[in-house]
Amino acid sequence: MSEEALVLRDIWKIYRTQSEEIPVLKGVNLSVNQGELAIIMGPSGSGKSTLLSIAGGLERPSKGRVIVGGVDITDLDEDELTKIRARKIGFVFQSFNLIRNLTAVENVMMPLIFTGMYSWRQAREIALKMLEIVGLKGHEEKFPRQLSGGQQQRVAIARALAPSPDIILMDEPTGSLDVDSASRVLSLVKWLNEAFGQTIIIVTHNPEIAELATRTFYIRGGEIYQQPPTSTLADKVKELKSSAGYGSFAKVQLDLLKIKLEALEAAAKQGKIPPEVLEGELKSLEARISKLEKYASS
Numbered sequence: 001m002s003e004e005a006l007v008l009r010d011i012w013k014i015y016r017t018q019s020e021e022i023p024v025l026k027g028v029n030l031s032v033n034q035g036e037l038a039i040i041m042g043p044s045g046s047g048k049s050t051l052l053s054i055a056g057g058l059e060r061p062s063k064g065r066v067i068v069g070g071v072d073i074t075d076l077d078e079d080e081l082t083k084i085r086a087r088k089i090g091f092v093f094q095s096f097n098l099i100r101n102l103t104a105v106e107n108v109m110m111p112l113i114f115t116g117m118y119s120w121r122q123a124r125e126i127a128l129k130m131l132e133i134v135g136l137k138g139h140e141e142k143f144p145r146q147l148s149g150g151q152q153q154r155v156a157i158a159r160a161l162a163p164s165p166d167i168i169l170m171d172e173p174t175g176s177l178d179v180d181s182a183s184r185v186l187s188l189v190k191w192l193n194e195a196f197g198q199t200i201i202i203v204t205h206n207p208e209i210a211e212l213a214t215r216t217f218y219i220r221g222g223e224i225y226q227q228p229p230t231s232t233l234a235d236k237v238k239e240l241k242s243s244a245g246y247g248s249f250a251k252v253q254l255d256l257l258k259i260k261l262e263a264l265e266a267a268a269k270q271g272k273i274p275p276e277v278l279e280g281e282l283k284s285l286e287a288r289i290s291k292l293e294k295y296a297s298s
């Protein structure tokens with residue numbers, strides 16, 4: 001069996017709308033070995049979810065090859081893809097995607113039944129064990145609405161793990177959880193990765209997850225990097241200030257402050273604001289206006 005759980009070779013994804021072509025991924029190469037916990041980070045809209053969908057065979061690349069557990073899935077037809085997905089790939093999404101009118105145990109049984117390999121009894125036995133592993137013993141017969149967000153996410157993880165897939169793909173798995181539930185889910189993910197040697201690939205904005213990673217990828221401008229972007233927040237501020245729109249933005253701000261100044265003076269004349277409050281407000285407003293005037297004219 002291949003050492004590499006996932007290989008993406010020269011992946012391009014170009015979305016076509018009526019008026020334009022949007023290249024979202026531009027020749028991405030990526031390889032994740034078995035047992036790794038890899039993280040993909042990058043700014044909003046940089047193509048992280050698109051890359052994950054392509055890796056999991058949910059979407060097809062415009063160009064390039066996708067190899068999962070040594071099997072090239074790029075040209076498989078929908079039927080073959082569905083079967084491969086059920087056996088080799090587990091998905092966990094930010095929104096859990098549990099089926100509302102199925103209980104926790106039935107939700108976990110679903111992907112096992114889809115593989116066509118397990119009897120109902122076997123699927124139930126595995127699902128019950130998985131729920132125990134993720135700490136949900138006693139909650140098996142509850143419906144998703146009777147579980148907390150963190151518990152629902154753990155059901156989703158149990159469901160992804162149940163068929164023992166080669167890789168588990170997670171898209172913002174802690175995105176809709178509070179800090180405590182997120183830490184509990186993350187510790188579970190790390191433990192599963194270490195105890196079961198499960199390959200896990202996580203798309204996230206959460207820097208806490210990056211601490212757990214064996215490898216971190218960064219996407220920017222449709223390309224992938226193994227080093228974090230070097231530009232700092234201070235660089236970004238400089239970039240913003242030198243951009244064409246910044247001057248006009250400052251002018252709009254200036255207009256708004258001037259309107260506020262007029263409104264303050266009018267309110268003071270009508271006795272709506274005590275003079276000592278007015279004095280302080282006028283001072284700070286005038287200071288901001290003079291600063292902005294300098295910017296707007298520079």
Ligand SMILES: Nc1ncnc2c1ncn2[C@@H]1O[C@H](COP(=O)(O)OP(=O)(O)OP(=O)(O)O)[C@@H](O)[C@H]1O
Pocket residue numbers: 015016022024042043044045046047048049050051
């Ligand atoms: N079906 C589609 N048709 C056209 N454009 C799309 C489609 N799907 C995604 N895009 C565009 O592709 C880009 C990448 O989207 P994607 O969801 O992969 O980004 P992301 O990095 O996961 O963002 P976020 O962190 O905000 O979830 C975005 O600009 C998005 O608008």
